[in-house]
Amino acid sequence: PPLVALTANIIKNKQEYYEQGMDEAISKPLSVLAVQEIIALFSSCEPLEPLPHLPEPGVPVVDSEEVYHSILDLTMLESYVGIVGAKPVLESITMFEEMMPDYIELLDSNMIAKDQEGIVSEAHKIKGAAGSIGLKHIQMVAQKAQSPDQPAWWENIDDWVDEIKREYQSDIQILKEWLAQR
Numbered sequence: 001p002p003l004v005a006l007t008a009n010i011i012k013n014k015q016e017y018y019e020q021g022m023d024e025a026i027s028k029p030l031s032v033l034a035v036q037e038i039i040a041l042f043s044s045c046e047p048l049e050p051l052p053h054l055p056e057p058g059v060p061v062v063d064s065e066e067v068y069h070s071i072l073d074l075t076m077l078e079s080y081v082g083i084v085g086a087k088p089v090l091e092s093i094t095m096f097e098e099m100m101p102d103y104i105e106l107l108d109s110n111m112i113a114k115d116q117e118g119i120v121s122e123a124h125k126i127k128g129a130a131g132s133i134g135l136k137h138i139q140m141v142a143q144k145a146q147s148p149d150q151p152a153w154w155e156n157i158d159d160w161v162d163e164i165k166r167e168y169q170s171d172i173q174i175l176k177e178w179l180a181q182r
Contacts, residue, residue: 002023002024002042003021003022003023004022004023004024004025004026004038005017005020005022005024005025005026006025006026006027007025007026007027023042024038024041024042026038035083067174068174068178070136070137071135071136071137071171071174071175072134072135072136072137072171072174072175072178073131073134073135073136073139074134074178076131076134077089077134077175077178077179080134081179081182086179086182089133089179090176090179092132092133093133093172093175093176093179096129096130096132096133096135096172097172099129100126100129100168103122103125103126103129104164104165106118106122107119107122107123107126107161107164108161110122111157111158111161116148119145119148119157119161120145120146120147120148123142123143123145123146123160123161123164124142124146126138126142126145126164127139127142127143127145127146130142130168133175134175135168135171135172135175137167137171138164138167138168138171141160141163141164141167142160142164144156144160145157145160145161145164
């Protein structure tokens with residue numbers, strides 16, 4: 001089968017990838033169009049048109065696009081849903097929901113102990129997990145919490161941790177509502 005490199009690096013020269021045995025290379029974040037073009041290139045078929053997605057009946061829908069833009073990484077989520085579909089994205093959201101109480105418990109414990117290294121470590125985990133499901137707002141707050149070199153970090157860390165704890169569940173609801181519309 002063809003070997004396609006998926007890389008976080010900006011691809012300046014694909015020749016390097018070809019020399020390493022790759023048939024093609026695309027960089028992250030993945031877009032549905034780029035993946036479809038690669039599939040078409042190696043399967044001799046045209047890129048597929050994305051399927052229309054209908055909202056599930058009875059699911060409440062947040063009607064403000066502004067809310068979605070402020071809370072969610074819509075570019076990443078559109079690609080993610082386009083590549084794997086809504087069900088695997090929902091499974092990832094469920095996994096995040098299951099992991100967050102443990103992250104929060106450890107974060108709280110590190111806060112009580114004033115353990116900067118532990119706080120940074122848990123905030124880093126939360127940032128990565130939130131980013132992997134498109135929770136931009138929580139990801140950005142966790143980014144601040146994991147950056148002790150920021151001015152007034154100790155003075156702000158309580159607020160950032162409280163914001164994560166207070167808002168992650170409502171952000172998940174907004175994400176689920178957005179996903180139900182796909």
